[in-house]
Amino acid sequence: MSPIRTVMTGLLAASLATPAFANGPTCATPEERSALDIRALQSQLMVLALTCQQEEQYNRFVTQHRGTLGSVYNQVQRHFRRVYGGAGQRRLDEYxxxxANGxxxxxxxxxxxxxxxxxxxxxxxxASTTRDQLAQLSQQRQISQVYSPTACGTATRSASSTTHRPANARPAQRPAAERQARPASSTAPRS
Known part of the structure; x- marks a missing residue:
């Protein structure tokens, strides 16, 4: 079996052995988003190298951007640990x-x-010489992502989480015990 077929077979087998990568309630900082874009670009280049017999160009890319790629990997790893805790490494491996399979x-x-x-x-x-240029290249080429967390600090609500009430409907009252436990003059928002 050729090396490319061996790698592709391994990727396919690994993807079948792992559950589908599901997005949870996650967010990524702009720096993490940039790192995820670069990881996706690196993955696309790896597949391109294996599929199109361009291993030499891939090796040049990895050598040229060794520092950036190492930093990006560490940042993506920290992101998955922050978001998924003890399951972070497993989720990173799945990602x-x-x-690559995608x-x-x-x-x-x-x-x-x-x-x-x-x-x-x-x-x-x-031709890219900076981390920002690599991230921009990934975005410009619309390199596909299997994991797309929301931007941290943005409040997003899905249609399914929004309660629709008629315009003249009154909000539901809190239970009596909760109303008594909280002074009426309190302006602090409830969590």
Whole structure:
């Protein structure tokens, strides 16, 4: 079996052995979001290298951006630990596996066009000299993500969590015990 088939078979087997990566109530700082974008770009480049026999260019990319890629990995790892606690490493491993598998599936779906469709990605990645440029490249090329946490500090409410009441409806009263435990003059918001 060729090396690329071995890697792809391993990725597929690993993705089948892990549960689907589900987004929970998570958020990412702008720095974490940037790190996730760069990890997705690195994954796309790895799949491109394996699929299109461009391992030499991938090795140049990794060598050229070694410091940034190490820093990005550590930041993504801290994000998963912050969000998922003790399950953070397992969730990070799932993220890495599922990201690579997702990129591989795109390659498979594009068939023989995949390599030509991605022809400019390695030159652009190698021309990038900063972390910000790598993150921008990932965004400009719309590199797919399997994990998209919301931005930290943004309040988002889904339609399913919003209660719809007629305009003339009165809000429900709190239970008597709760009303008595809280002074009427208190202006502090309830949690």
């Amino acid at each position: 890495i596996t599922n990201t 990129h591989s599936q795109v390659g498979i779906s594009q068939g023989s066009l995949f390599c030509s469709n991605q022809a400019g990605l390695f030159p652009a990645a190698l």
